[in-house]
Structure formats: C-alpha cells, structure tokens
Amino acid sequence: xxxxxxxxxxxxxxxxxxxxxxxxxxxxAGREILYRTxxxxxxxGVERFILVTNDRYAQLYREFLERHGFPAEFVINPEPEKGxxxxxxxxxxxxxxxxxLVMSDHVYSEAFVEKAMSENGLIADRRPRWVDIKEATKVxxxxxxxxxxxxxxxxxxxxxxxxxxxxxxxxxVTEELERERSGDYSLSEVVERAKxxxxxxxxxxxxxxxxxxxxxxxxxMLVKTAVKGTGDGFVSRHINRKISTEISALLMDxxxxxxxxxxxxxxxxxxxxxxxxSLPLAGILYQLSSILDGVDGELARAGLxxxxxxxxxxxxxxxxxxxxxxxxxxxxxxxxxxxxxxxLLTLLGSVMVSYSTERxxxxxxxxxxxxxxxxxxxxxxxxxxxxxxxxxxxxxxPISIKALFSVLAILTNLRVALTLYLIxxxxx
Amino acid sequence: xxxxxxxxxxxxxxxxxxxxxxxxxxxxAGREILYRTxxxxxxxGVERFILVTNDRYAQLYREFLERHGFPAEFVINPEPEKGxxxxxxxxxxxxxxxxxLVMSDHVYSEAFVEKAMSENGLIADRRPRWVDIKEATKVxxxxxxxxxxxxxxxxxxxxxxxxxxxxxxxxxVTEELERERSGDYSLSEVVERAKxxxxxxxxxxxxxxxxxxxxxxxxxMLVKTAVKGTGDGFVSRHINRKISTEISALLMDxxxxxxxxxxxxxxxxxxxxxxxxSLPLAGILYQLSSILDGVDGELARAGLxxxxxxxxxxxxxxxxxxxxxxxxxxxxxxxxxxxxxxxLLTLLGSVMVSYSTERxxxxxxxxxxxxxxxxxxxxxxxxxxxxxxxxxxxxxxPISIKALFSVLAILTNLRVALTLYLIxxxxx
Numbered sequence: 001x002x003x004x005x006x007x008x009x010x011x012x013x014x015x016x017x018x019x020x021x022x023x024x025x026x027x028x029a030g031r032e033i034l035y036r037t038x039x040x041x042x043x044x045g046v047e048r049f050i051l052v053t054n055d056r057y058a059q060l061y062r063e064f065l066e067r068h069g070f071p072a073e074f075v076i077n078p079e080p081e082k083g084x085x086x087x088x089x090x091x092x093x094x095x096x097x098x099x100x101l102v103m104s105d106h107v108y109s110e111a112f113v114e115k116a117m118s119e120n121g122l123i124a125d126r127r128p129r130w131v132d133i134k135e136a137t138k139v140x141x142x143x144x145x146x147x148x149x150x151x152x153x154x155x156x157x158x159x160x161x162x163x164x165x166x167x168x169x170x171x172x173v174t175e176e177l178e179r180e181r182s183g184d185y186s187l188s189e190v191v192e193r194a195k196x197x198x199x200x201x202x203x204x205x206x207x208x209x210x211x212x213x214x215x216x217x218x219x220x221m222l223v224k225t226a227v228k229g230t231g232d233g234f235v236s237r238h239i240n241r242k243i244s245t246e247i248s249a250l251l252m253d254x255x256x257x258x259x260x261x262x263x264x265x266x267x268x269x270x271x272x273x274x275x276x277x278s279l280p281l282a283g284i285l286y287q288l289s290s291i292l293d294g295v296d297g298e299l300a301r302a303g304l305x306x307x308x309x310x311x312x313x314x315x316x317x318x319x320x321x322x323x324x325x326x327x328x329x330x331x332x333x334x335x336x337x338x339x340x341x342x343x344l345l346t347l348l349g350s351v352m353v354s355y356s357t358e359r360x361x362x363x364x365x366x367x368x369x370x371x372x373x374x375x376x377x378x379x380x381x382x383x384x385x386x387x388x389x390x391x392x393x394x395x396x397x398p399i400s401i402k403a404l405f406s407v408l409a410i411l412t413n414l415r416v417a418l419t420l421y422l423i424x425x426x427x428x
Numbered sequence: 429x430x431x432x433x434x435x436x437x438x439x440x441x442x443x444x445x446x447x448x449x450x451x452x453x454x455x456x457a458g459r460e461i462l463y464r465t466x467x468x469x470x471x472x473g474v475e476r477f478i479l480v481t482n483d484r485y486a487q488l489y490r491e492f493l494e495r496h497g498f499p500a501e502f503v504i505n506p507e508p509e510k511g512x513x514x515x516x517x518x519x520x521x522x523x524x525x526x527x528x529l530v531m532s533d534h535v536y537s538e539a540f541v542e543k544a545m546s547e548n549g550l551i552a553d554r555r556p557r558w559v560d561i562k563e564a565t566k567v568x569x570x571x572x573x574x575x576x577x578x579x580x581x582x583x584x585x586x587x588x589x590x591x592x593x594x595x596x597x598x599x600x601v602t603e604e605l606e607r608e609r610s611g612d613y614s615l616s617e618v619v620e621r622a623k624x625x626x627x628x629x630x631x632x633x634x635x636x637x638x639x640x641x642x643x644x645x646x647x648x649m650l651v652k653t654a655v656k657g658t659g660d661g662f663v664s665r666h667i668n669r670k671i672s673t674e675i676s677a678l679l680m681d682x683x684x685x686x687x688x689x690x691x692x693x694x695x696x697x698x699x700x701x702x703x704x705x706s707l708p709l710a711g712i713l714y715q716l717s718s719i720l721d722g723v724d725g726e727l728a729r730a731g732l733x734x735x736x737x738x739x740x741x742x743x744x745x746x747x748x749x750x751x752x753x754x755x756x757x758x759x760x761x762x763x764x765x766x767x768x769x770x771x772l773l774t775l776l777g778s779v780m781v782s783y784s785t786e787r788x789x790x791x792x793x794x795x796x797x798x799x800x801x802x803x804x805x806x807x808x809x810x811x812x813x814x815x816x817x818x819x820x821x822x823x824x825x826p827i828s829i830k831a832l833f834s835v836l837a838i839l840t841n842l843r844v845a846l847t848l849y850l851i852x853x854x855x856x
Contacts, residue, residue, distance in 0.1 A: 308791040309855045315787055316848060319780060327772035337759050340768040344755035347772055351779045352747060355786070359743055362789035363736040420744060427737045 003045040004098045004117060004165060008091045009037065010084055010187070011053040011061065011104035012077040022057040023209055024104030025064055028218045029252050030303040033107055033209065034061075038070050039304055040113045041100060047071065050094040051104075052087040054080035083186035089174035096168070103162035107218040109205030109225035116163050121197030122146060123165070124158035130207040130221040131159060132214070137188065145195045149188045158198070160191075161206050170194055219302075223248045226301035227294070230369040231357075233381030236294070240383055244294035248302065251295065257305060260296035261314050264289055268321030275329045279401075283393030286325055290386040293318065315354070318382065322350050325389070326408075333401045342405050349412025353380055356419045364427075372422045380415035431473040432526045432545060432593060436519045437465065438512055438615070439481045439489065439532035440505040450485040451637055452532030453492055456646045457680050458731040461535055461637065462489075466498050467732055468541045469528060475499065478522040479532075480515040482508035511614035517602035524596070531590035535646040537633030537653035540591075548593050549625030550574060552586035558635040558649040559587060560642070565616060573623045577616045586626070588619075589634050598622055647730075651676045654729035655722070658797040659785075661809030664722070668811055672722035676730065679723065685733060688724035689742050692717055696749030703756045707829075711821030714753055718814040721746065743782070746810065750778050753817070754836075761829045770833050777840025781808055784847045792855075800850045808843035 011024045011034070024034035031039075038049060049072040053061050058076055065072045073094060077087045088101065100117070102108075108116075116123045124139050138156035140148040149160060173194045177185045205225030207218050223245045232241065251260070271285035296314060300306045330343035357375065360368040369376050385408060392404035439452045439462070452462035459467075466477060477500040481489050486504055493500045501522060505515045516529065528545070530536075536544075544551045552567050566584035568576040577588060601622040605613045633653030635646050651673045660669065679688070699713035724742060728734045758771035785803065788796040797804050813836060820832035 309852060312787055312791045313848065313852070315791075316780070316784055316844070319783060320776070323773070323776035323780075327769055327776065330772060331765050331769040334768075335765065337763065337768075340762075340765075340771075341755055341759040343768075344758060344772060344775055345751070347775055348748070348751035348755065348779065351776065351783065352744070352751075355747060355779065355783050356744055358783070358790045359740055359786045360790075362786045363740045363743075365793045416744070420741065424737060424741070 004100055005046060006048045006050065006095045006097070007038075007041050007046045007100035007102060008050045008052065008088065008095060009034070009072075009102055009104050010087050011051055011057065012080040012087045013084060013105070014054070014056075014080055022053070022060055022104070025060060026105075026209060026215065027253075028107055028209070028215060029222045030305070032064065033218075034064065034104055035068060036107065036304060037102060037104070038068075038072075040108065040110050041102075042070075043110075044113055044117045046100060049073070050075060050091050052077055052091055054078075056080075079183065082184040083181075083189070085174060085177060085185040085187050085190045086183045088187060088190060089171065089178055089183075092168075092171040092174065098165060098167045101164040101166050103208065105210070106162040106206060106208045107221065108161075108163065109222065111225060112161075112163075112201065112204040112206045115201055115204065116161075116165070116199075119199035119201065120165050121199055122191060123161045123163045123201050124198050125161050125202055125204070125206070126158040126200055127203040128159040128161075128206075129203055130205060130217055132217075133159070135210060136160070136208075137162075139198060141198045145197050146191055147195075149192050158200055158202075160188075161201070162208060163206070164191075164196070166196075170196075219252055220245075220249045222302040223252065223298050226298050228297055228301065230367060230376065231381065233379065233384040235290075235387040236381070236383035239387070240291045240294055243291050245298060247292070248295050248298040252299065252302065255299065257296040257300040257303075257307075257310055258313075260292070260299060261310065261317065264292045264296065265317040265321060267292060268318075269324060272321065272324040272328045275325065275332045279329075279333070279393045279396040282325075282329070283390035286386055287390040289321065290383055293382075315358070319351050319354060322382070322385075323347055326350060329389075329393075329401070330405070333396070333398070334405075339402060339405065342402075342409050345413065346405050346409040349409055349416060350385065352416045353412050353419075354382070356416045356423075360423060368419070368423065372419075372426050374422060375419060378415055378418060380411045385412070432528055433474060434476045434478065434523050434525070435466075435469050435474045435528035435530060436478045436480065436516065436523060437462070437530055437532050438515050439479055439485065440508040440515045441512060441533070442482070442484075442508055450481070450488055450532070453488060454533075454637060454643065455681075456535055456637070456643060457650045458733075460492065461646075462492065462532055463496060464535065464732060465530060465532070466496075466500070468536065468538050469530075470498075471538075472541055472545045474528060477501070478503060478519050480505055480519055481532075482506075484508075507611065510612040511609075511617070513602060513605060513613040513615050513618045514611045516615060516618060517599065517606055517611075520596075520599040520602065526593060526595045529592040529594050531636065533638070534590040534634060534636045535649065536589075536591065537650065539653060540589075540629065540632040540634045543629055543632065544589075544591050544593070544627075547627035547629065549627055550619060551589045551591045551593070551629050552626050553589050553630055553632070553634070554586040554628055555631040556587045556589075556634075557631055558633060558645055560645075561587070563638060564588070564636075565590075567626060569626045573625050574619055575623075577620050586628055586630075588616075589629070590636060591634070592619075592624070594624075598624075647680055648673075648677050650730040651680065651726055654726050656725055656729065658795060658804065659809065660804075661807065661812040663718075663815040664809070664811035667815070668719045668722055671719050673726060675720070676723050676726040680727065680730065683727065685724040685728040685731075685735075685738055686741075688720070688727060689738065689745065692720045692724065693745040693749060695720060696746075697752060700749065700752040700756045703753065703760045707757075707761070707821045707824040710753075710757070711818035714814055715818040717749065718811055721810075743786070747779050747782060750810070750813075751775055754778060757817075757821075757829070758833070761824070761826070762833075767830055767833065770830075770837050773841065774833050774837040777837055777844060778813065780844045781840050781847075782810070784844045784851075788851060796847070796851065800847075800854050802850060803847060806843055806846060808839045813840070 137160040138153040268289040274282035357368040565588040566581040696717040702710035785796040
C-alpha cells in the first residue's frame with residue numbers, strides 16, 4: 001500500500017460561533033486542533049501540508065505553523081463566504097497522487113488517524129461516540145459509495161468524519177461544479193456528485209468543534225482515547241480508568257504530567273507510612289494513588305506530550321511505592337520470621353512482575369504484551385494487587401494480613417514463572 | 429564514510445601444518461574460522477564475499493557456504509603452490525570500489541573487525557597480544573605507508589593483521605607483478621610495492637592459525653575478548669572475569685551457554701538455602717556462583733551464539749538468586765522487625781539497581797551504561813554486592829549481618845537514586 005504523503009486542510013471557514021477565531025487554532029488538551037492534526041498525520045507518514053484558508057486568518061496560521069516548524073503551503077481562498085467545495089478546488093495544483101483531506105475544526109485521536117490512513121474515500125462512522133448527532137453530517141451509502149450526504153437526511157447509515165483519502169480525480173468533479181455554480185458549492189455536493197467510496201471506521205475517537213460545548217466534549221474524547229491499555233488489569237479497566245479519565249479531563253489544562261507523577265508518588269508514599277497508623281486508611285489511600293497513577297500518562301498522551309523519561313520515572317517510582325508499602329505493612333503487622341520470609345518473597349515477586357516484562361522490552365525492543373497477548377489476561381498486575389491489598393486491609397486482623405502476603409507471594413511469583421514460560425515458548 | 433560491501437577471502441593456501449585440511453574450516457569455539465569471519469563481516473555491512481581457493485578445497489568450501497546460506501562467489505586458483513599475491517589478482521574482476529581483503533586462517537574478534545572496517549589500507553598492530561611474534565609478518569612504516577614487510581625484518585613497527593581495506597588500484601600492482609614474475613609472488617610483495625597506507629589498531633583480539641597450538645590461543649583470545657564489560661563492577665573486572673574466562677576457555681566446546689545458565693542458577697539457589705546451615709559456606713558458594721555467572725555469556729559471545737532470550741532468562745534468574753539469598757539470610761539471621769524492614773528495603777534496592785538500567789533500555793532502546801558512562805563507575809553492582817556479602821559472612825555475627833544489610837540497603841537505594849538523577853540530567 002502506498003503511503004499517503006500529502007494532506008489538504010480546509011481552514012477557510014469563518015467560524016462565527018466560536019467568536020471569529022480560526023477554529024484550527026483553538027486549544028484542546030493544551031494543543032491547538034491544527035497542531036494535533038498535523039503532528040498525528042506526520043507520525044503517519046504525511047510530509048506535505050496544504051492549508052486552504054482566508055485572507056483574514058492567513059497571518060495567524062502562518063505564525064502558528066512557523067512557530068512549530070510545520071512544513072505547510074498556503075492557498076488563500078479570497079471568497080471564504082462561498083461553500084467549502086471551492087476551497088478544495090483551490091488546492092488542485094498542489095497535490096499529486098493520493099492525499100488526505102481533512103477539516104481544520106475536527107479533532108481526531110491517534111488511533112483514528114492511524115486506521116483511517118490506510119482506508120479510502122470518505123471515512124464514515126456508524127457508531128459516532130463523541131459528536132452531536134443533530135449537528136453532524138450524515139451519509140447514505142449504496143453499494144459502498146455515497147448516495148446522499150447532508151445534515152438533514154432522514155435515512156442515513158453513518159456520520160461523515162470529515163476525513164477523506166482522495167486522489168486527483170476529485171478535481172474533475174470540482175471543475176464541473178465550478179462551472180455550474182460559479183464557485184459556490186459545498187464539499188458535500190462534491191462528495192455526493194463524485195459518489196465517493198465510503199469506508200466505515202466505527203466508534204473511534206473523533207469529533208468536530210463548532211461550539212464551546214464541543215470543546216469540552218473533545219477534551220473528554222481525547223482523555224478517554226488516551227488510555228494506554230497494555231498493562232491494565234481487570235480493576236484498572238473496570239474501576240480505575242473510569243475515575244482517572246474523569247480526573248484527567250478536569251485537570252487537563254491545569255496540571256502537567258510530571259507534576260502529577262510526583263504527586264501520585266508522594267501520595268503512595270504517604271499511604272505506605274499510614275500502615276504505621278491505620279491499615280484501612282492506608283489501604284484506601286494506596287488504592288486512591290493507584291487510580292491517580294493513570295492520570296499522568298493520560299494527560300501526557302491526550303496532550304501529545306508523552307516523554308520516555310516521564311514513563312521511565314513513573315515506572316521506577318511505582319516500584320518504590322509498592323516496595324515501601326509492602327515493607328512497612330510487614331514491619332507494622334508481622335512478627336514471626338517465617339512471615340517475614342513470605343513478605344520478602346512477596347516484595348520480590350511484586351517487583352519482578354514488572355521486571356519480567358520490562359526486561360523483555362529491553363532485550364527485544366518490543367512490548368511483551370503485544371508479543372504474548374495472553375500476558376494481558378493473567379492476573380497479578382499492579383492495579384489488581386493494590387485493589388486486593390485494600391480489600392484485605394479494610395478489616396485487618398493478623399490472619400487477613402498473613403493471607404494477603406500469602407496470596408500476593410504466590411500470585412506474583414507464579415505470574416513471573418508463567419511469563420518466563422510463555423515468553424520462552426513464543427521466542428524459541 | 430561509504431560502507432565497504434565486498435570482501436575477498438584468500439583461502440587457496442594448502443595448510444600443510446594442519447593436516448592438509450582447509451584452515452578456514454577449522455573450528456574455534458565451536459565455529460569454523462570462516463563462519464566467524466563471514467558472520468562478523470556481514471554484521472558490519474559486507475554483502476558479497478569472493479572466496480579464492482584451490483581445486484582441492486573448492487568442494488568442501490562450497491558445501492560449507494551452502495550449509496550456512498552465505499552469499500559467496502568462488503574463484504579457483506589452479507596454481508595454489510604459487511604465492512598468494514596471484515590469488516588476490518584472480519579476484520580483480522569480482523570487486524568494485526572499496527573491499528576488504530582478509531585471510532581465511534585468521535581469527536578476528538568482533539571489536540577488531542568493527543574498528544578495522546572504517547580504516548584504510550593495511551591494518552597493523554603495534555601491540556599484538558595473541559600472536560607468535562616469531563611467526564608473524566612484520567611491517568616497517570614510513571610516512572604512514574608500508575616501507576618493508578616480511579617475517580624476518582630486523583627493524584619493524586607493527587605486525588600485519590592480515591586484514592586490509594583496499595580498492596581497485598591494488599590490481600595495477602598485481603598486473604605488474606604478474607608480468608614480471610609469471611604469477612608467482614606473495615601478497616607481501618604486492619603490499620610493499622603498492623606502498624599501502626598503514627592504519628594502526630593496537631592490542632585488539634586477532635590471531636592467525638598455523639599450528640594446533642595456535643588454535644588453543646585463538647580460543648583463549650575469543651573468550652577474553654568476549655567479555656561484555658558494561659555492567660561489570662570492580663570485583664568482576666579484577667577477580668571474577670579472570671577466573672570465569674579461564675573456565676569458559678576450558679568448557680568452550682563441551683557445554684552450551686544455556687546449560688551453564690541453569691547450572692549457575694541452581695548453584696545460586698543452593699547457596700541461598702545454605703544460609704540455613706552455614707553462613708560462611710553460603711557466602712563462598714554465592715561468590716562462586718557470581719563468578720560462574722559470567723561463563724554463559726562468555727561462551728555465547730565467543731561462539732557467536734548470543735541469544736536475546738538467553739540474556740533475558742539469565743537476568744531474571746539472577747534477580748531470583750539475589751532475592752532468595754537475601755530473603756533466606758534475613759530469615760535465618762534476623763529477629764527484630766526493624767531489621768526485617770531494613771532487609772526488605774535491601775531486597776528492594778537490590779532488584780531496583782538492575783531494574784533502573786533495564787527499564788531505561790526498555791524505554792529508550794539504548795544502553796544506560798553507554799548513555800551515562802559514569803554509571804559504570806558507581807559502586808553497588810551485583811558482583812560487588814555479592815563479594816561484599818561473602819566477606820561479611822566469612823565470620824558471621826549478629827552485628828556483621830546487620831551491618832551487611834545496612835550497607836547494602838544504603839548502597840543499592842542510593843545507587844538507584846543517583847541513576848535516576850544522572851539519567852534525568854542526561855535526557856533532559
């Protein structure tokens with residue numbers, strides 16, 4: 001499959017409902033919509049960008065693109081009040097071969113763009129999760145192609161995502177419409193007349209921004225689709241992430257990921273020290289820190305600010321929180337040497353669960369959870385261990401503490417043994 | 429610098445002192461000399477091999493090359509009894525641009541080839557460590573070029589390594605010599621007449637094989653130059669490696685690396701269990717397992733059999749040996765909760781020393797010791813911790829055990845903190 005190397009971005013609309021600011025320069029999750037679109041397209045192979053805008057916004061866009069060093073060419077639409085089909089037409093001499101056509105006021109998740117890039121025609125969503133259906137452009141499909149398109153269709157199959165993979169033949173249609181309508185026609189008219197092929201890409205993260213309300217929804221979408229997933233256990237998927245994404249959406253434009261990393265670490269350490277005072281409280285705070293542990297990564301991914309160093313630090317600090325919690329819990333609750341031995345093996349197993357997958361990545365430069373997907377289903381991940389710890393500490397007794405250490409010792413070390421076995425089987 | 433993509437291997441000599449077998453097919457460290465040469469050259473960018481051999485050996489070499497799927501072309505020298513300069517001449521129509529010229533009976537370490545590939549002309553060694561100087565070909569250099577070359581020079585600057593980076597102009601010289609000597613002239617004569625540039629590459633691993641005695645030396649050379657180095661602490665460099673390389677040279681053709689990994693793990697686990705019986709004995713066996721821990725890697729690297737899975741397994745098992753040793757030592761020797769707390773933090777620090785560098789590699793796909801070389805100088809590596817443990821256990825007392833745990837807890841966790849600090853400084 002040839003990689004699509006060019007993208008046309010339509011940014012000539014006057015965006016009256018957003019105070020007249022160019023919509024592509026509105027910030028969502030700390031980044032301009034256009035920054036996000038260009039950066040993600042670049043990661044997916046696009047090298048040249050053609051931005052169609054109007055006289056009024058050209059200077060603002062130019063400054064923005066220069067500030068970030070994005071490689072873009074400008075096409076000015078002197079009549080932005082006419083339909084946006086004309087804007088596309090103006091880009092006709094700037095592209096060769098296949099190109100992406102995308103709207104400047106649409107926000108896309110990385111997963112959406114990654115998938116859409118290898119599709120064709122109009123990308124449509126049969127289960128749009130993040131758009132206001134009333135305001136959305138609907139598509140009626142027949143034999144895999146657009147039959148009708150518009151906001152007010154009574155019967156429709158999917159919603160237009162504003163993301164297209166086109167080639168030069170689309171300009172034959174715009175030529176026709178130019179002649180017939182003296183330059184005033186919408187992109188929808190182009191799409192309908194071209195009978196573009198439709199590809200369904202359902203339920204992924206994308207939305208458009210027309211109102212301030214939409215901005216909020218876009219932020220939420222970015223956080224929810226920024227969940228990493230690999231390494232998440234049962235508790236994380238069903239409890240922690242539900243809460244952490246809400247918190248991330250709230251904190252998005254207020255806190256940086258690294259501040260969150262330090263705060264979560266501090267909270268974890270406080271929970272470890274609390275074992276000396278109150279075990280139920282310690283357990284609850286530990287679980288709280290486990291929920292918050294997702295936030296730094298969510299903030300970073302949603303804001304396209306992930307850093308390897310950030311991930312590295314977070315991982316080391318997590319190990320220290322777990323180590324400190326187990327060590328202080330043992331210190332505060334155990335007395336016989338045999339139980340200390342089990343606590344020592346629990347601590348070893350707890351770190352080794354993470355070590356065994358990280359060391360895999362170090363050796364093979366690839367993710368253990370992708371290479372051996374069943375690892376994702378084995379119990380014993382951090383979120384599960386912490387949740388279990390909290391449960392056992394809610395009504396603490398000498399027996400429940402010993403049971404906790406026994407369960408954790410077996411769970412973690414067995415998980416490591418299984419990991420070794422599965423990896424050895426996979427690799428050899 | 430253009431990568432050298434072709435290599436001419438001279439293998440037409442009749443090798444009378446080695447029982448008439450083609451010398452390139454003699455095995456050193458479980459691999460034919462030629463296998464080793466071709467494999468290492470391939471790793472360094474060479475794609476085409478031209479093997480000059482004689483009628484008698486051609487079939488053997490052909491079978492060998494096909495068995496391993498090496499991409500080689502054959503040139504037959506019908507008069508191998510004549511000097512090897514003629515063999516080089518016969519390869520003249522097979523090469524274009526720069527090429528490596530190398531002898532089939534020379535054994536080179538990976539480090540030697542890696543360095544030599546970016547040099548020029550004759551590669552000479554002023555401090556040859558692994559050759560019999562009497563038998564070696566010496567070079568007298570003047571203004572950076574060969575002035576004289578031969579076995580019996582009285583005055584000389586360096587020893588000819590049998591490794592050359594040449595280009596087509598060398599064949600102007602062989603043309604001359606062909607005419608003057610009717611095809612009977614040595615490579616040394618070519619080199620001397622061409623006044624080849626000389627590059628010094630001193631003290632690295634390489635040797636030639638003329639006698640059975642030389643084979644032993646070659647084996648030793650390969651083991652000694654197969655030491656990985658990064659991650660080795662003071663004790664490893666000055667004690668463990670000295671012993672482990674001797675053991676590796678002995679075991680080379682008898683034991684596989686993975687058998688050695690399992691054996692060393694078992695020995696380490698036995699040493700951990702011995703803490704329940706005799707602490708001095710446990711400490712000594714632990715240190716012994718630490719020495720043997722180098723052998724699997726040395727065997728693998730010397731035999732060009734390194735495997736990522738092998739390194740992965742070894743690393744996980746090492747953590748379990750250390751964890752088990754510390755846990756059982758604490759169990760057998762401590763009683764107060766406070767000291768158990770310190771033992772728990774020691775175990776955490778001990779695993780985290782390794783975790784903090786491996787997790788770096790997982791994140792950045794590059795070695796922490798290369799990126800932050802000062803890490804190699806910080807104390808607290810495994811070999812040092814084990815040696816220290818043995819010393820403290822030689823005359824065990826409650827105080828010495830507590831002192832050991834205290835020292836290890838501080839040493840390891842401080843090392844991790846410093847590692848984080850240095851890596852954060854380096855990356856950001």
